[in-house]
Amino acid sequence: MTITITAFERSPDGGKGLARDTRVRWALEEVGQPYEVRLVSFGAMKEPAHLALHPFGQIPTYEEGDLGLFETGAIVFHIAEHHAGLLPDDANARARAITWIFAALSTVEPPILELMTATIFEGDKPWTAQRMPLVLDRVRDRLGQLSARLGDADWLDGAFSTGDLMMVSVLLRLRASGLLDEYPNLSAYVARGEARPAYKRAFDAQLAVNKPPAG
Amino acid sequence: MTITITAFERSPDGGKGLARDTRVRWALEEVGQPYEVRLVSFGAMKEPAHLALHPFGQIPTYEEGDLGLFETGAIVFHIAEHHAGLLPDDANARARAITWIFAALSTVEPPILELMTATIFEGDKPWTAQRMPLVLDRVRDRLGQLSARLGDADWLDGAFSTGDLMMVSVLLRLRASGLLDEYPNLSAYVARGEARPAYKRAFDAQLAVNKPPAG
Incomplete structure (x- = not known):
């Protein structure tokens, strides 16, 4: 199933990598999972369609089939739990x-x-x-x-x-x-x-x- | 194995339940796991013995056999992951x-x-x-x-x-x-x-x- 994340259409940091989508991208790269990105404007982040996915109107989000997640920590943990390479076996x-x-x-x-x-x-x-x-x-x-x-x-x-x-x-x-x-x-x-x-x-x-x- | 958590010897809130050990106690009560509590003074929290368990010198911590954990979120998640009642099956x-x-x-x-x-x-x-x-x-x-x-x-x-x-x-x-x-x-x-x-x-x-x- 395709993984789709959201990111700022224009990051406040101008591309220094400090927006939280970078953390999710990094996790996906570590485990070798391809992903698609949907860019969201500051206006759209506060609209009902995005709020349905992220109640606090932020990025990133994570969609995979029926699953929709928000919160960087939860998304990165979900990736780590479902793909080898980011959590020890012990x-x-x-x-x-x-x-x-x-x-x-x-x-x-x-x-x-x-x-x-x-x-x-x-x-x-x-x-x-x-x-x-x-x-x-x-x-x-x-x-x-x-x-x-x-x-x-x-x-x-x-x-x-x-x-x-x-x-x-x-x-x-x-x-x-x-x-x-x-x-x-x-x-x-x-x-x-x-x-x-x-x-x-x-x-x-x-x-x-x-x-x-x-x- | 016995579960031992740490809590303030004297909580700054005087027992209003706002110290983070209450969150861990609550999780353990929800899943019906007995636990022991080791009380720690503010002084002892910054001593090497406690810092070995909690690098940021706080409470709560969680010990069970060989496992030592800190961070309320991680402890509560660990309890939820290992005992039925706090996470859905789906x-x-x-x-x-x-x-x-x-x-x-x-x-x-x-x-x-x-x-x-x-x-x-x-x-x-x-x-x-x-x-x-x-x-x-x-x-x-x-x-x-x-x-x-x-x-x-x-x-x-x-x-x-x-x-x-x-x-x-x-x-x-x-x-x-x-x-x-x-x-x-x-x-x-x-x-x-x-x-x-x-x-x-x-x-x-x-x-x-x-x-x-x-x-």
Whole structure:
């Protein structure tokens, strides 16, 4: 059955790969599943047809036959559960890999989203300069803990898994801030993720949609 | 094998059931699994022994034989995956129930956490009064979308599932704010969750730990 995902018609990041469809593309590339992409405008994302598929009016979504899913974490997990290559066979190792998906999305990403909100949506507010050190420190708390756990390992728990896919994707959102540079092992970890051929294919595919016109 | 979870020695909410161990207790009660609880002080949470189990120094954790897990979402999913009662049998319905776990944790909870941070940790900051309307509006955006999707259904997708367990748990954090009252169907949804015998057992168990001394 054909897999169809949705992505921004025009990504707010202009093709830096930070929109969440890149995470789904990466998972599909890791497991070697072809997919089609339906591009959605910001207007269409809030229309009934898209809201029927995604109640929060976002991308990505995932359709395969009768199945319609939303939420990047759920989609990536679904792909990992149904195709070999993103979850270990051993039951305990599998549970730990799933733990890292949730850790990326529920523990590491929220302070990063707060930083993005403070920078992008509250960047012009009178309080932002004074408040920013607090926001940055919350991100650093998480990065310090993650850095300590990773140590000098290549991946978070043995071989590369969907947990790493999600954590690298979350950390990539910090590149512009320079915060990653404070944690050399995390920078190297993210670079290892980006070096994976499947990531490169996913990145190039989203860039092809968002590339600014030559001129 | 004995299941052991960790919980706050003294919960910051004084036993209102908002600490995340309540979510794990609830899942275990729904599937009828007995469990033991190891209480952890704020100091011990940042010590090497606990950090080995939970790299971000939080509760809850989950231990069963050789398996050690952290992250509430991963723990609750693990319980749902290994015991009947929290996930539908039908493959597509199961995938959708998992989607709601992620939606609760990745889409609905982050703005609620921002509200808690603004109220608790930034409550005394000079910018908070001016900033608060923005923070509240982000929560309302999500609640409005969730309310529209739920409509007059009892649960988010057919029968009660672990997705509802997580969404109700996330929404409970809003009770003190009064925001839930603006969405009668969400208030009723949360009340349905709280009325489940398994929730009540979980709530009472955490309260027994945190009950203020009589006097």
